[in-house]
Amino acid sequence: MDTPKLPVGERIRYYRRKNGHRKQAAVAGLCGITERYLSDIENGRKVPSAEVLARIAVELGVPVACLLTEESLAEPAAPLTTAPAVVRALMGHGPPRSSAPVAPSHLRERVEHAWRMWQSSESRFSEAEEVLPALIGEVEHAVRSQRDGSDASARREVLRTAADLYGLVRSYCRRTGRLDLSLMVADRAIRAAEDADDPLRIAAAQWNLGHVLLSHDQPGAVAEAGEVAALAVEQLRQTPVTADAAALHGALELVAVVADARQRNWWQARERLEKAAPLGERVGDSNVAWTVFGPTNVSLHAISIEMMAGEAAEGLHVADGVDISRLPSRERQFTFTLDVARCYDLRRDDAAVLVHLLSLEALSAEDFVRSPLARQMVAGLLKRVRPTYRRQVTDLAERLGLMA
Numbered sequence: 571m572d573t574p575k576l577p578v579g580e581r582i583r584y585y586r587r588k589n590g591h592r593k594q595a596a597v598a599g600l601c602g603i604t605e606r607y608l609s610d611i612e613n614g615r616k617v618p619s620a621e622v623l624a625r626i627a628v629e630l631g632v633p634v635a636c637l638l639t640e641e642s643l644a645e646p647a648a649p650l651t652t653a654p655a656v657v658r659a660l661m662g663h664g665p666p667r668s669s670a671p672v673a674p675s676h677l678r679e680r681v682e683h684a685w686r687m688w689q690s691s692e693s694r695f696s697e698a699e700e701v702l703p704a705l706i707g708e709v710e711h712a713v714r715s716q717r718d719g720s721d722a723s724a725r726r727e728v729l730r731t732a733a734d735l736y737g738l739v740r741s742y743c744r745r746t747g748r749l750d751l752s753l754m755v756a757d758r759a760i761r762a763a764e765d766a767d768d769p770l771r772i773a774a775a776q777w778n779l780g781h782v783l784l785s786h787d788q789p790g791a792v793a794e795a796g797e798v799a800a801l802a803v804e805q806l807r808q809t810p811v812t813a814d815a816a817a818l819h820g821a822l823e824l825v826a827v828v829a830d831a832r833q834r835n836w837w838q839a840r841e842r843l844e845k846a847a848p849l850g851e852r853v854g855d856s857n858v859a860w861t862v863f864g865p866t867n868v869s870l871h872a873i874s875i876e877m878m879a880g881e882a883a884e885g886l887h888v889a890d891g892v893d894i895s896r897l898p899s900r901e902r903q904f905t906f907t908l909d910v911a912r913c914y915d916l917r918r919d920d921a922a923v924l925v926h927l928l929s930l931e932a933l934s935a936e937d938f939v940r941s942p943l944a945r946q947m948v949a950g951l952l953k954r955v956r957p958t959y960r961r962q963v964t965d966l967a968e969r970l971g972l973m974a
Contacts (some may be wrong), residue, residue, distance in 0.1 A: 578623070580953070581637045583612040585630045585944040601625040614953045628675045628740045645725060650747040651940060653699040653759065656706070660739070660751060664707025671712040674727040680705055681735045685860050688738055695936040698742050709735050713762070729766035733759045733775055740778045741901075744785055747942055752782045769809045773818040774859035776802035780825035796829030817858035820849035824863070824871050830952060843871055855896050862899045866892060870906050882916040887910065904930060905936045908944060915947050920955050924962060931966070938970075945970055 598608040603622060605738045610616035618626065627634040683908040688694050709732050723864050736759035743752035756779040763771035770838050776798055783795035799822040806819050823846040830839035847868050855864035869892045875920055876885035889910050894903045911926035927947060931938045938944055948970055 577614050577953075578618070578637050579612040579614045579616075581639075582608075582626055582630070585632050585636065586612075595638050596879070597626070597629055600629050607796075625645060634904040643766070649724060650697070652743060652746040652748040652751065654702075655703040656699060656742070657748075657751065659703040659706035660755065662710075665711045667711070667714065669711070671715040672708050674712065674731065677705075677709055677712055677731050681709070681731050681738070685734070685738055688741065689857075689860065689862075689901065691757065691933045692900065693936060694900070694934070695746070695940070698738075702739060702742065703767060705735065706739065709794045725764045726768075729762045730768055731773060733762040733766065733768070733771045734860075736762060744782060747786055747940070749782065752785070753779075756782045761772075769806070770814055770818060770859065773802050773806050773815075773822065776805075776863065777818065777825060777859070777861060779922065780822070781827075782948050784825065784828055786905070792829050792832045794827045799823070799825040799829070813853050813856070814858045816849050817853040817856045817863045819860065820853065820868075821858075821861035821863040823849065824867065827871050828874070831856040831875045831878045834879075836875065839875050840872075843868065843875065844848050846871075857897075857898050861896060862902050866894065866896050867902065870894075870902060870909070873906065873909045873913070877912050877916070880916060889913070900934055901937065904934055907933060908941060911947060915950065918954075920959065921950060923951060924955075924959055924966075927966060930963075931969070935969075949974060 586594070586597055594608050594612070595605045597811070598605045601608070601622065602625065607616065608626075611618050623637060624634055627637055652856070680701075684705060687697050687701075691697055709728070712728045713732050716728045719725055731754065736755045740752050740753045740759065741781045743749070743755060755773065759775035759778055760772065765776045780795040780798045780802075783798065784792045786792075786816055802822050806815055809815055823842060827839050827842045827846065830836075830842060847865070850857055850863065850865040850868040853864060855862075855866050857863075869888060872888045873885045875894070876882070876888065889906070894904065894906050897903055897906075907926055907930050911923055914922035914926060927938075927944060930941075930944060948963065948967050951959075952967055952972070964973065
């Protein structure tokens with residue numbers, strides 16, 4: 571997606587942060603201007619003279635042309651927040667190989683508890699970072715211990731548990747900015763599900779892989795996500811027709827819907843969503859394999875399509891008929907509110923944008939600080955918000971670390 575051409579003030583802020591993450595007061599003092607004046611320049615309220623611009627450029631160590639060029643700059647990015655202990659666990663730092671593995675039933679209980687926490691807790695990142703390192707190590711130790719064991723049933727149960735855990739870790743790593751690790755654990759989930767010979771978990775693992783690819787900005791990654799989903803649907807057709815299989819089919823169709831929308835194939839995305847709707851009606855608001863597929867999730871994707879297509883009015887119209895209280899996942903509630911905020915942002919209804927951004931922070935401050943889109947909207951509000959709301963927007967930006 572092309573980013574908008576940025577004014578000189580935002581370029582000054584970009585290079586001030588990039589080249590040493592320097593404070594406004596320090597740069598302003600060395601340039602012979604006040605901190606307030608530099609803040610006004612960066613937020614688009616004042617235009618610097620040629621002399622002042624030249625002094626700022628020298629102090630930032632960039633040519634004046636860098637502050638005047640029309641080339642796009644990166645949008646505010648969420649920080650990398652993956653806990654080192656989680657990374658170490660994924661790299662093999664776990665229990666000694668000589669120690670006795672945890673019983674499969676106990677591992678299953680702990681993984682399901684971790685999933686419930688991940689979907690429902692407003693402090694899910696902090697809690698995940700407490701439980702995941704040990705859980706990853708113990709599950710992988712159990713998988714190794716069962717590899718040559720004689721109990722086929724126990725081995726299969728451990729592999730199923732591993733596939734489920736890797737799905738959670740995939741989501742955690744993606745949300746904390748480590749797409750490389752997210753891709754790695756998505757692959758581990760597929761391998762574990764295949765080794766367990768569990769068709770439904772294979773489909774769920776491919777759904778996880780699809781979401782990783784949707785997050786990548788590499789050429790072809792989004793199209794590949796659609797292909798992964800299509801292949802998984804074909805494989806599901808070879809399994810018995812059950813409600814769980816239908817739910818996974820629907821979840822995979824939604825991956826393909828997002829892939830179409832990300833490639834700007836708006837009508838194809840809408841048509842595919844219409845085909846997924848009957849599956850949602852059939853299974854109801856379920857949570858098979860933690861996919862949260864159902865009629866409400868289908869509606870949420872309808873909003874996302876219109877938001878991405880720039881059809882803010884239609885997106886808000888759809889949102890009026892959605893009751894997110896029926897969703898078991900706080901993450902999906904967060905995504906719904908984020909998409910609604912973006913629809914208002916497209917309409918430049920700043921009061922509504924601010925209300926929804928504050929709602930997002932209240933819903934989950936940990937998700938809020940990690941959301942690139944939320945950060946982008948706050949940065950946009952800073953540049954144009956009316957004085958009536960400026961203090962609230964500035965406070966919000968400071969809590970996100972956008973005012974340093």
